[in-house]
Amino acid sequence: MNTNVFRPIKRGIAWGVTLALSVGGVRAADREAAARSGRDAVLSEIRARCAGGGGPKVNYRLFPLPPGAVRPTGWLNDWARAAAEGITGHLDERADVFKHGYGGYHFDAQGVKANGTGWPLEQCAYWLDGLVRLAYILNDPALIAKARSRLDPVVDGVNGGGESFVYWQPRDILVAEMDKANGLFNNWAHSHMGRALVAYYQATGEKRILDALVKVYRDYPLPEFQAGFYPVNGMVNLDPMLDTYMMSGDEAILANALGAIRRPNFQKIVDQWNGGEISHGHTVIFYENVRVPALMYPWTGDRRLLDATLMVLDWAERLHGLPMGLVSGEEYLAGIGATRNVETCNVAAGPWTFHWMLRVTGEGGWADRIEKVFFNAGPAPIARDFQTMSYYQCPNRLSMSMPVDRPKNPSQEMGDSYSFTPIGHPVLCCVGNCNRIIPNYIIGMWMAMADGGFAATQYGPCSMRGTVADGVAVEIGCETAFPFQDEIRFVVRPEREATFPIGFRIPRWCRDPSLDVNGQAVESKPDDMGIAKIHRSWRSGDRITLRLPMHVEITRGTETPYPQDKYFRKRSLSALTEIHNPFACVTRGPLLFALPIADGGPNEPVKDAVFSYAIDPATARDAKVVRAPMPAHWSWELDAPIRLEVPAVRFDWQPTELQPLPAEPVAAGKPAAITLVPYGCTKFRVSMFPVAAE
Ligand SMILES: [Zn+2]
Structure with missing residues (x-):
C-alpha cells in the first residue's frame, strides 16, 4: 500500500x-x-x-454512442442549454x-x-x-x-x-x-x-x-x-x-x-429473486442494484441473471409504479398513490437502468419506458428556467401544503421536500443527479447496431454523426416536435453513397406506424425487438418520414397502502393498512396528461384553483386534441402546444392527507369539460384523477 x-x-x-x-x-x-x-x-x-x-456469450444488438455523437436541436436544445446556463x-x-x-x-x-x-x-x-x-x-x-x-x-x-x-x-x-x-x-x-x-x-x-x-x-x-x-x-x-x-x-x-458473481451469496440472491423472494428497501438503491444480475447476462449466457432482474423490476412496477414512469420512493419504496413521491435521484437512476436493459436485451420496449420518464418525470421537479429544483414530485401536487411535507428523519427536518430552491434540499443528492437526466437521454437517442448501421432509439429533435461499419461517415438530422407531434423527419447525409441499415424503434403504444423514404412507403413492421429496419443504399439528402400516430388511453388502478415498514411510521397515511381508492390516468403516446393548477412559478400556485373533477374512463377516451404552434423557445410552459379536452364530472372534493382520493367512484356531480396539458409542463396538478361512476 x-x-x-x-x-x-x-x-x-x-x-x-x-x-x-x-x-x-x-x-x-x-x-x-x-x-x-x-x-x-x-x-x-x-x-x-x-x-x-x-x-460476450450473448451478443449485444445495440451499442451506446459516445457523448457528442448526438447533438440536440429544436426544443430539446433549448432545454439542454437551460441546464448548461x-x-x-x-x-x-x-x-x-x-x-x-x-x-x-x-x-x-x-x-x-x-x-x-x-x-x-x-x-x-x-x-x-x-x-x-x-x-x-x-x-x-x-x-x-x-x-x-x-x-x-x-x-x-x-x-x-x-x-x-x-x-x-x-x-x-x-x-x-x-x-x-x-x-x-x-x-x-x-x-x-x-x-x-x-x-x-x-x-x-x-x-x-x-x-x-x-x-x-x-x-x-x-x-x-x-x-x-x-x-x-x-x-x-x-x-x-x-x-x-x-x-x-x-x-x-x-x-x-x-469472479464476483460466482460467489455463493450472489448466486443465492439470484435464486431468491427468481423465486419471487424480494424485500422492500430504498428506491435509489433498488434502481442501482436491480440491474446488477442482468449486466452479467451477456458475459455468462446465464438466463437466470436476466430473469432475476426482470422479475424484480416487474414486482416493483406492480406494487409501486406511478404514472410518470417510475416507482415511488420516499427514500423507501412507498406504494401507489396520488401523494406518493418520486425522488429526483430516481429520475436519473431509473432511466439509467432501463438504458442498460436496452443494451443487454436490444428490446425497444425499454426505450418506451425511458421516454415516459424523460418527457413526464424529467421536467416536473426542475423549474422552467433550470435555476431551481425540488427533491420530490408526486402525481397530485395541489398546493404548497398538499401534499403535506412531513419530516420523516433528521436530515429531512432541515428542509422541505417539495419547494423549488437553487439546491432543492439540504441533502444534495437530487440536485447533483438532476444534471444526468438530459444528457443521458440525448446520448441514448441513437445507438449503433451490431449489423453496422445506426438505430433511432429515443425520439426528439437532434442530429447524429457517426461512422458506419465500413468506415463511411454519416450525419442524420432529425427534425420533429415529438412528443408534441406524431411525425419525425430524418435527412441522411453519408459522405459518399453507401449501403447500411438504419433502424427505427416502433413504440409499443403505436398501433399503426408508417415509414417512407423520399415519399415512397416502406415496410414499417418492427422485428421481434421492436425495431423497423431500412437496409439500402443511401445518398446524401435522402429523406425518411416516420409517423407514430398516438391515441388517448385511460389507465385505471387503485391506491395501495404503504409497505408496513417502520421507516414510514411518522406519516399518518402509512398507518392505514387498507386503501383501495380508485383512480384514472390519461396518456397519449409517451405523454401523461394532467389538469394544471396555474402558477406564477414553481412555488406559487394560484389561489382558489378549481381542480375538483372526476373522469369517466369510458368517455374520457373521446378526448379532443387541441394543438398550438411550438413556441419559439421551449421551457415547459403551461401554454402547451398540445392539450386534451376531456369530458369530466365536477363534484365536491376536499382531499386530505388521509384521503387523497375519494374512496368510491363519484356518483353525484355536474358534467363539465376540462383541458389537460402534458404533466411535464405543470408544477401543480392533478394527474391521478378521481373516477366518475359510469
Ligand atoms: Zn436524491
Missing part, C-alpha cells in the same frame, strides 16, 4: 481558470475534430471487442459540496468523514457525470473546461500512483473491513465517478483516462452483493467496469467481474 499517493490539492486554487485558457486556446473546430476521431475510435474498439474474441453549469457556485468535492481534501459539509470521504463523493460525482456528458454533447468550452478541471486531478492522481477514484486514495478505503466508518459507502460512490470517467474517455478518446479506468478496475474490491435494497452496495461498479473492459479488452477486469 502506498500511502503517499494522497496528495491534497491546496484549497483556494481557482478551479478551471488555467484549463479554461488552454481549452479555450485550442480552436473549437480542432478540438471537435480531435474529439470526433476519438469517439469513432472508441466505438470501433467496442464493436470489435464484442464481435471478436473475448466478446442553470444548475448544471453553475452548481459549484451554489454549495461547498460541489465547490470542493473531488479536490482531494477534507472540507465541512453534511456527511463528510474525517478523511474527506462520505456523502459529497456521491453527490459531487452525480453532478460531474452529468456535467461532463452535457459539456461534450453541447461542445461548450466553459463546461468542458469545468469538467476537465475536476476530472483530471482524479485521472492524474490514479495514473501517478493512486488506487481508486475516491480522491485517488488507497483502495483500502473501499473495503468495509478496512474502513469501518465508510467503506461500503465509498465503494458505492466510487461507481458514480467511474461512470463519469467512462463518459469522459468516450467523449475524448484520451488514452490516459482509459489507463486510469483499467488500473483501478482490474483488481477492484467488489463487495458481497445483498438481496435487500439497503444499504448501498459497491457491486454497482460493474457497469463502469464492463464498459472499461469493452473499451480496453483488459481480461483481468472481466475475470474480476465474473
Whole structure:
C-alpha cells in the first residue's frame, strides 16, 4: 500500500481558470475534430471487442454512442442549454459540496468523514457525470473546461500512483473491513465517478483516462452483493467496469467481474429473486442494484441473471409504479398513490437502468419506458428556467401544503421536500443527479447496431454523426416536435453513397406506424425487438418520414397502502393498512396528461384553483386534441402546444392527507369539460384523477 499517493490539492486554487485558457486556446473546430476521431475510435474498439474474441456469450444488438455523437436541436436544445446556463453549469457556485468535492481534501459539509470521504463523493460525482456528458454533447468550452478541471486531478492522481477514484486514495478505503466508518459507502460512490470517467474517455478518446479506468478496475474490491435494497452496495461498479473492459479488452477486469458473481451469496440472491423472494428497501438503491444480475447476462449466457432482474423490476412496477414512469420512493419504496413521491435521484437512476436493459436485451420496449420518464418525470421537479429544483414530485401536487411535507428523519427536518430552491434540499443528492437526466437521454437517442448501421432509439429533435461499419461517415438530422407531434423527419447525409441499415424503434403504444423514404412507403413492421429496419443504399439528402400516430388511453388502478415498514411510521397515511381508492390516468403516446393548477412559478400556485373533477374512463377516451404552434423557445410552459379536452364530472372534493382520493367512484356531480396539458409542463396538478361512476 502506498500511502503517499494522497496528495491534497491546496484549497483556494481557482478551479478551471488555467484549463479554461488552454481549452479555450485550442480552436473549437480542432478540438471537435480531435474529439470526433476519438469517439469513432472508441466505438470501433467496442464493436470489435464484442464481435471478436473475448466478446460476450450473448451478443449485444445495440451499442451506446459516445457523448457528442448526438447533438440536440429544436426544443430539446433549448432545454439542454437551460441546464448548461442553470444548475448544471453553475452548481459549484451554489454549495461547498460541489465547490470542493473531488479536490482531494477534507472540507465541512453534511456527511463528510474525517478523511474527506462520505456523502459529497456521491453527490459531487452525480453532478460531474452529468456535467461532463452535457459539456461534450453541447461542445461548450466553459463546461468542458469545468469538467476537465475536476476530472483530471482524479485521472492524474490514479495514473501517478493512486488506487481508486475516491480522491485517488488507497483502495483500502473501499473495503468495509478496512474502513469501518465508510467503506461500503465509498465503494458505492466510487461507481458514480467511474461512470463519469467512462463518459469522459468516450467523449475524448484520451488514452490516459482509459489507463486510469483499467488500473483501478482490474483488481477492484467488489463487495458481497445483498438481496435487500439497503444499504448501498459497491457491486454497482460493474457497469463502469464492463464498459472499461469493452473499451480496453483488459481480461483481468472481466475475470474480476465474473469472479464476483460466482460467489455463493450472489448466486443465492439470484435464486431468491427468481423465486419471487424480494424485500422492500430504498428506491435509489433498488434502481442501482436491480440491474446488477442482468449486466452479467451477456458475459455468462446465464438466463437466470436476466430473469432475476426482470422479475424484480416487474414486482416493483406492480406494487409501486406511478404514472410518470417510475416507482415511488420516499427514500423507501412507498406504494401507489396520488401523494406518493418520486425522488429526483430516481429520475436519473431509473432511466439509467432501463438504458442498460436496452443494451443487454436490444428490446425497444425499454426505450418506451425511458421516454415516459424523460418527457413526464424529467421536467416536473426542475423549474422552467433550470435555476431551481425540488427533491420530490408526486402525481397530485395541489398546493404548497398538499401534499403535506412531513419530516420523516433528521436530515429531512432541515428542509422541505417539495419547494423549488437553487439546491432543492439540504441533502444534495437530487440536485447533483438532476444534471444526468438530459444528457443521458440525448446520448441514448441513437445507438449503433451490431449489423453496422445506426438505430433511432429515443425520439426528439437532434442530429447524429457517426461512422458506419465500413468506415463511411454519416450525419442524420432529425427534425420533429415529438412528443408534441406524431411525425419525425430524418435527412441522411453519408459522405459518399453507401449501403447500411438504419433502424427505427416502433413504440409499443403505436398501433399503426408508417415509414417512407423520399415519399415512397416502406415496410414499417418492427422485428421481434421492436425495431423497423431500412437496409439500402443511401445518398446524401435522402429523406425518411416516420409517423407514430398516438391515441388517448385511460389507465385505471387503485391506491395501495404503504409497505408496513417502520421507516414510514411518522406519516399518518402509512398507518392505514387498507386503501383501495380508485383512480384514472390519461396518456397519449409517451405523454401523461394532467389538469394544471396555474402558477406564477414553481412555488406559487394560484389561489382558489378549481381542480375538483372526476373522469369517466369510458368517455374520457373521446378526448379532443387541441394543438398550438411550438413556441419559439421551449421551457415547459403551461401554454402547451398540445392539450386534451376531456369530458369530466365536477363534484365536491376536499382531499386530505388521509384521503387523497375519494374512496368510491363519484356518483353525484355536474358534467363539465376540462383541458389537460402534458404533466411535464405543470408544477401543480392533478394527474391521478378521481373516477366518475359510469
Ligand atoms: Zn436524491
